Amino acid sequence: MISTLSIVDLKDICAFVHARTGMIFGETKRYYVERRISELMRVRGSVTPQDYLAVLRADETEVEKIINSFTVNETYFYREEHQLACLSRSILPDVVRKKSPGDRIRIWSMPCSTGEEPYSIAIWLLENWHLVDAYHVEIVGSDIDTAVLRQAGEANYGERALSKLPGHLIEGYFEPKHAHKHKLVADLKESVTFTKANILDPGSLAASGRFDVIFCRNLLIYFDDEGRRLAAQNLHALLNPGGYICLGHSESMARISACFDTVRFPDAIVYRRGEGGA
Structure with a gap:
């Protein structure tokens, strides 16, 4: 050594x-x-x-x-819960103004680590957004780390990952504890798709399609200025016009790119791609 x-x-x-x-x-x-x-x-x-x-x-x-x-994989269920509240109370009500019932809503978690974030989004919407069944909600989790993607697909979590979840949600969305782990129920696990992606490599993002909402929390802090600008450019390309991006609490898109509008909702500050452009 x-x-x-x-x-x-x-x-x-x-x-x-x-x-x-x-x-x-x-x-x-x-x-x-x-x-x-x-x-x-x-x-x-x-x-x-x-x-x-x-x-x-x-x-x-x-x-x-x-x-x-x-790669750094610090995460747990319902992390930065105020952004989940913002998703259901403010972001999605604005997104669906331009959609009809039955239309697809695409939400991307990048980086998704071991899956707690995209699964949290799924649970939160089932519990807190009354229109969740009126639209086809597609949740995608992506990461550069193939090891954590395998763990996300297994969806088997210890007590620390679940420490912020209320007991009734653990009972409702997880199988009974086995060997100190709780496995996500199959129906919820199947509601999230996982893919390998590098936010700085447009080639690895080409098949992702566009999203209405992107959660990209606590990733840009690990890049230099050039890397942050490239990531912002790629995120902008992956957002539908009028789509939203949520960053970590210590990150600010306003200091990185002028391509996004800062939106101050009651629950959180987020960033929106303008309605114009291809």
Whole structure:
């Protein structure tokens, strides 16, 4: 196990991760990087960090492993609940003004991590939006991390992930606890589709289609200015005209792109794509 990365090794590894994900790491994240690289090198049998970098440049399977290792997946059900309230009370009532009963409403959770966010959206709408059955609501969860996508598909959660959910919702939407885990009921699990996507790679987003609402919370903080601008550009392209995007509480689209209007609803500040444009 490596005890410390040289300045050159740290720079080269962080540059590789940035090129493939847009995420910024450096000296301030040295311990975080060293822990992950040490384990990856141990499993692969690489002697030096430069040996491991050579493996990364030649093996896409190993690239997937380092991406999965470096992504941050802090999440739980009903996180930032005020935005869910905003979705049902303000955002969707505006979205459906331009739709007819039976029309499709598409909601995207990116990054979706282990699935708590898109499943929370599904539960919230069933519980709090009286028009949920009047429209065809399609919820898509996407992430760059294939390991968390597999977990999202399994939909098996521990107590910490469910700690903010009221007891009656756990009883209503999850199977009885088994081996300290609660499995989401099949009907709700099937209401969310999961896909691999990189918000900085238009090619990986090409098949996504457009959405009426995008939840992209606590992702842009990991990018540099150029990465944030590119992400905003791609998000704008994926929104229907008049569609909305919800960011994390410490993020502001107003500081990144002039392509969105800031909308201050009673429950949350969100960002809207203008009605014009293709």
